[in-house]
Amino acid sequence: MADASGLTRTPIADWHVEAGAKMVDFSGWYMPVSYKGIIEEHHAVRNNVGVFDLGHMGQLNVTGPDADDFLQYVTTNDVTKLAPGQAQYAMLLYPSGGVVDDIIVYRRPDDNGFFIVLNAANTKKDVDWFNEQKANRPEFDVTLDHSSERTGMIAIQGPNAESVLQKIIDVNLAPVPNFSSVFGNVAGSDCMVGRTGYTGEDGFEVYSPIEDILMIWKALFEAGEDVGIQPIGLGARDTLRLEAKMALYGQELSSEITPLEARLGWAVKFDKGEFIGREALLKQKDEGLKRRLVGFKLVERGGTPRTHYEIQVDGKTVGEVTSGTRSPTLGENIGLGLVDVEYAGVGKPLDIIVRNKPVRAEQVRTPFYKRG
Amino acid sequence: MAEIKSGLHYTKSHEWVKVDGDTVTMGVTDFAQSELGDITYLELPEAGDSVSKSEPLGVIESVKAASDIYSPVSGEIVEANDQAIDAPESVNSSPYDDAWLVKIKLSDSSELDELMDSATYEKFVEEEGGH
Numbered sequence: 001m002a003d004a005s006g007l008t009r010t011p012i013a014d015w016h017v018e019a020g021a022k023m024v025d026f027s028g029w030y031m032p033v034s035y036k037g038i039i040e041e042h043h044a045v046r047n048n049v050g051v052f053d054l055g056h057m058g059q060l061n062v063t064g065p066d067a068d069d070f071l072q073y074v075t076t077n078d079v080t081k082l083a084p085g086q087a088q089y090a091m092l093l094y095p096s097g098g099v100v101d102d103i104i105v106y107r108r109p110d111d112n113g114f115f116i117v118l119n120a121a122n123t124k125k126d127v128d129w130f131n132e133q134k135a136n137r138p139e140f141d142v143t144l145d146h147s148s149e150r151t152g153m154i155a156i157q158g159p160n161a162e163s164v165l166q167k168i169i170d171v172n173l174a175p176v177p178n179f180s181s182v183f184g185n186v187a188g189s190d191c192m193v194g195r196t197g198y199t200g201e202d203g204f205e206v207y208s209p210i211e212d213i214l215m216i217w218k219a220l221f222e223a224g225e226d227v228g229i230q231p232i233g234l235g236a237r238d239t240l241r242l243e244a245k246m247a248l249y250g251q252e253l254s255s256e257i258t259p260l261e262a263r264l265g266w267a268v269k270f271d272k273g274e275f276i277g278r279e280a281l282l283k284q285k286d287e288g289l290k291r292r293l294v295g296f297k298l299v300e301r302g303g304t305p306r307t308h309y310e311i312q313v314d315g316k317t318v319g320e321v322t323s324g325t326r327s328p329t330l331g332e333n334i335g336l337g338l339v340d341v342e343y344a345g346v347g348k349p350l351d352i353i354v355r356n357k358p359v360r361a362e363q364v365r366t367p368f369y370k371r372g
Numbered sequence: 373m374a375e376i377k378s379g380l381h382y383t384k385s386h387e388w389v390k391v392d393g394d395t396v397t398m399g400v401t402d403f404a405q406s407e408l409g410d411i412t413y414l415e416l417p418e419a420g421d422s423v424s425k426s427e428p429l430g431v432i433e434s435v436k437a438a439s440d441i442y443s444p445v446s447g448e449i450v451e452a453n454d455q456a457i458d459a460p461e462s463v464n465s466s467p468y469d470d471a472w473l474v475k476i477k478l479s480d481s482s483e484l485d486e487l488m489d490s491a492t493y494e495k496f497v498e499e500e501g502g503h
Binding site: 306 | 409410412413415431433434435436437438464
């Protein structure tokens with residue numbers, strides 16, 4: 001059982017406990033893993049609407065005359081492609097090509113620099129990394145403002161997310177494109193709202209002053225009561241993101257795994273010029289990948305694939321599972337794994353070693369789930 | 373609050389045991405299923421397999437994790453519940469009835485004395501579970 005002592009609590013933590021959530025230690029945060037059950041919460045997001053407390057995520061503001069150039073150098077994606085309000089997925093790389101973190105970069109709707117969202121477990125490491133790069137390259141005139149402790153964050157996800165959030169926000173959400181953001185007043189609080197998420201459904205992420213986030217959370221439950229809005233824990237967050245084949249740092253990504261191996265080359269823009277990790281990736285591209293991420297499903301009974309389970313072909317180790325679950329939407333056991341390239345390919349067989357026993361799997365197209 | 377049935381015996385690893393002569397029926401407790409969450413998979417021994425007290429007898433998987441099921445007694449498997457294997461979610465809905473897991477023919481009935489009665493198990497869950 002999670003012991004609350006010593007863990008950091010979001011302003012919504014007491015609400016979760018009151019609602020009967022199972023609470024866990026997630027990277028030092030006291031967070032809900034589920035309320036009514038992971039499967040029910042998963043379906044609620046796929047078919048209706050669910051709300052996530054993401055107070056553990058980190059935020060960093062990058063401003064100043066050289067903010068664009070600095071982020072071109074530190075991140076893998078091309079921030080010059082972002083119009084005000086637009087967001088993009090990107091990674092921070094080590095010079096080795098391994099990943100420091102994967103992040104979302106918003107060009108602020110008022111065009112005043114960038115707002116970056118960091119993984120909870122990596123926030124401190126990332127902020128240190130940004131500061132170190134700034135110190136290494138003093139020619140960049142930028143200001144870094146780590147705002148995690150001032151920022152509340154929740155996500156509203158699912159087909160009914162827009163209609164519920166629309167009730168308590170003063171801007172029209174319908175015209176806001178995917179991966180774009182606006183400023184709006186949510187239940188009396190001035191927020192930034194992005195049409196972003198980590199579920200594979202339509203939805204929004206709301207960033208507010210931290211002192212307002214509990215009020216916004218409660219207002220959402222009032223606004224969504226008639227459709228049966230539900231709180232969603234980290235358990236369903238994981239099954240939802242995995243069905244949508246979204247990477248999880250520490251599993252699909254790490255300092256030992258490059259974006260090319262993780263099949264995230266689409267978020268790496270070589271043609272923009274110099275960036276940290278570029279040379280290593282070009283070299284890897286040149287020499288050819290030795291392993292890459294694949295999706296698979298089990299084609300016989302034998303359990304569920306889990307992180308670090310061995311992958312074999314003809315009794316030979318060819319890789320390792322990075323993430324696996326019983327997919328609530330598909331009713332099948334699915335997983336992602338890093339596999340030697342000669343064995344990687346849709347339709348090719350793999351054996352997943354579950355409790356010392358090979359279970360037959362077949363490589364499939366990803367994402368496992370795509371909203372219709 | 374988790375349901376604890378009187379008249380059954382319990383293990384510290386949250387299995388229940390119902391005695392019927394020299395054969396016992398066992399499953400996992402309501403507390404166990406509630407801690408595990410949505411059950412998605414069961415791996416159980418087959419009739420004729422021998423099992424040893426406190427040794428893993430099978431595996432129960434939830435969405436989040438795989439856990440061992442421990443044999444509460446030593447003996448030989450008489451029957452496994454195929455219906456539970458086909459509908460693992462019945463462990464969540466009916467842990468003491470529909471989702472019994474296996475029947476074991478006892479090899480040493482004195483092992484039953486080492487199990488907890490319902491009152492002792494209730495106290496154990498309160499102390500261990502913290503809720």
